[in-house]
Amino acid sequence: MPVIRVGLAQLNMTVGDIDGNVARMLEALDEAEAAGADVILFPELSVTGYPPEDLLLKPGFVADNIKALNKVVRRTRSCTAIIGFAEKGLYNSACIARDGKRIGVYRKRHLPNTAVFDEQRYFKAGRGGHRLWDIAGLQCGVSVCEDAWFPEDGPIARQGALGAELILNINASPFYAGRWREREAVVRARALEAGAPVVYVNQVGGQDELVFEGGSMVMSATGELLARLPQFTEELVFVDLDVAGSVTPPTMAPVPDLDDEVYTALVTGVRDYVRKNGFSDVVVALSGGIDSSIVACIAVDALGPEHVHGISMPSRYSSDGSRDDARALAERLGIDFRTIAIEPAHAAFVEMLAPSFGERPPNVTDENLQSRIRGMVNMAFTNEKGWLTLTTGNKSEMAVGYFTLYGDSAGAYGVIKDVFKTEVWRLSRYVNARAGREIIPEDVITKPPSAELRPDQKDEDSLPPYEILDPILEAYVERDQTRDEVVAAGHDPAIVDRIVRLVDLAEHKRRQSPPGTRVSPKAFGKDRRMPITNGYRV
């Protein structure tokens, strides 16, 4: 049976950095030639990075991307390259190039326009009949990402009906937890429909709120997974694919583990946001709580301990335990650590506002003052030292608005904004288990959560326990269930009513929060475009 040497270029592109992306592709082309590869697949829109968003509306950007594509095309030799680019018109296309020439262009047919995607904002859909390309004697069908998600009469099945012997599918398909299973099932279904093996190449890396996990694969015509690349690492792998159903050398990354893939996604999100934006260091306010603890761990794994700076900012209400926990964590992580008590600024604001607010006991205004003073200190370090501020709010808090706008939400990147509190606990145990020692102090994991903005404050004074809250939020936010459906699932109606109202009322706060890594099927961000002004009461 025919054997083809295939290069899977699971690369980390940068949106807009056309020159950098092209340089990376030219290197890979050289390696492909040296390896004697027959074909190499780059990710979807590899020239521009994905998603380029409104850069595509700049005619100059599209022209530059075409020039860059032509440069890559001219450098091809005997190895056929499948290159993602924005074709004038505008199409999301794959260029098939060999011997310095374009030998064809495939235009993406199915343009996702839901969830985080806006492709119909930019692109027209490819139409008309399908065709195949001869690569190393095999009749090959080419398609782009979403095209693989349409069954039966979709592009891949049609290419199969034309007699395709091999299916090449290039992707920029974002991560969420457990998504790899669905991805693998879809590729398997397409291979079976087409009656041909499928080579699936996905990009890797972070882009604003999205991360891409790679997880490129080869599936046999009979639906057997022949190769799987690792998640979250750049890979340039060459394999010999026997279309009868084998891959040499063996290339099978382990099955992803849930905690591991989520944690690594978060690390990737921070690393690429910081580095691709030209920064090296970050600052994290360490409260001694679990959220800031896990954020510090993620930052250290992303950037190295020498690039992470912790600040403890105790107020008149902070417990000694919290200060000790913050310091202990910093020591275990080996990061820069300092303490800046916020009392001088706190006292100054109270004094400045007293003539307007009069005599009254401390209230939510005062709580917000403390949080905002901390946000200001973080941002002063951003201004003075160029350390990006990482925010520490989790998805449960983002959902119900349990954070201070311009306070703890002030910063460049919301590391765990798509991670529910109950998942934060789980990831904390994962961090300690993986290290084989206590990185996050056990006390931090087990003590009752508190914002410590007033004496003896506990999260549970304001919110139901997170074990009750998180499933309600998951149903209402991620699955768009109605209030009645959530109640029917067994939740206390009074709690559901209160939570639903809190979620709806916090939209204006979320809108001004920083981006953060999406790890769920529906994150706060491009995924969920709710009006702020909203009279709907469920």
Add this chain to the structure above:
Amino acid sequence: MPVIRVGLAQLNMTVGDIDGNVARMLEALDEAEAAGADVILFPELSVTGYPPEDLLLKPGFVADNIKALNKVVRRTRSCTAIIGFAEKGLYNSACIARDGKRIGVYRKRHLPNTAVFDEQRYFKAGRGGHRLWDIAGLQCGVSVCEDAWFPEDGPIARQGALGAELILNINASPFYAGRWREREAVVRARALEAGAPVVYVNQVGGQDELVFEGGSMVMSATGELLARLPQFTEELVFVDLDVAGSVTPPTMAPVPDLDDEVYTALVTGVRDYVRKNGFSDVVVALSGGIDSSIVACIAVDALGPEHVHGISMPSRYSSDGSRDDARALAERLGIDFRTIAIEPAHAAFVEMLAPSFGERPPNVTDENLQSRIRGMVNMAFTNEKGWLTLTTGNKSEMAVGYFTLYGDSAGAYGVIKDVFKTEVWRLSRYVNARAGREIIPEDVITKPPSAELRPDQKDEDSLPPYEILDPILEAYVERDQTRDEVVAAGHDPAIVDRIVRLVDLAEHKRRQSPPGTRVSPKAFGKDRRMPITNGYRV
């Protein structure tokens, strides 16, 4: 010739407030019956308000909107009602109802998915042949908004070809300056193509960053404008339309004036954002500069002077002139006014940060501290009193990042964020001219702009003069011109390079800024979806 009595319901709906919207429609139906109207047109998606955004992804919301539609349908009597609703499936539809029953549904065919629009995210396009409905003996074609923007073989021309004697087009078409001319030209073209008069009804009011100006109209079959409703006011008008080309009684609002329509749009944006979100009062930091001055004027016109609160927050660098100008403006507007010196907090932060930052002259960190202290004071009033903070940054500043994140950009609504500085000057003169007296002190209009965050600071120390800056921004931001195109138009290459770079680098700051009224064809907001992480260098 046949005469039909037409009701134009140019109403101000609230997104999501299905009950409120329906109540308003039921009232209008009663008025229509009392007036003996044959047909009444409500705006596009009048049941849900426009744009409902991701509320449409909630199955419960769509079900509630259908129930509400049925309530309106059941209340119809002899007057035919054209009602915008979200049809299950999902379609952006117009229901044609009479005598308590649906007599038809028209599904919008052209779904805008560019600029601020995401309709392909939610809706499928209507397809198939067209039909007409008999209303008061006239064969009528019905269409929705964007359908009217497709010439020649578009929906309205096809309805004309079927013999339509009257075209009914319902809209939720957002404002930008001068848009009314284009709107009128489009309706004229459709009337001529169809050979039938067109009744065009548009909604009015503000929804987050969008405002809708109304400006509903009747166009004759020969392209003569027969009726024009005013901008920015709710109207329920009944006219007798003789399809031969006349409207009785005369209903011709004046041609919009540019400054007047922009100013009124800004007033509408603030008023509806504040009120539809359940608030009554606002607070504005009055620096004595022109931006905060015009924002205060707009707020007073939107909400009344008793609902506007000015705070002067002098620092060690504030001039006496600025404090006097702030006070003078507040007195002329008759608003609450107080002074809170920020020195105590400023000194406290400097002291808290000194151990980390060491001895050095004041720098941009200190400038941002001052701006953020002011933002914190505003927000303390929001927390304590429920006064929404209005921000005062203009489009020139938003574009180049000449503002402090969490400082002067902290607040609920960015009143003039889509107004270039040169337009702010023009609007200030308009305010004084309209009042027939000096509301904004002449000195405020003529003095050189300054942030007053360091001694003798002037905007022109950091930026080119606004007369040079604004045209560059208009070309680069609103028209997506390349750097080379902007230079070719006659601008200094060095200045263009610097400005383009500043615009690109400020994306992360804009992303966390509050929404504000769109008055241009491309505002910062849903209109311009740029990646933050962006390696593109033009």
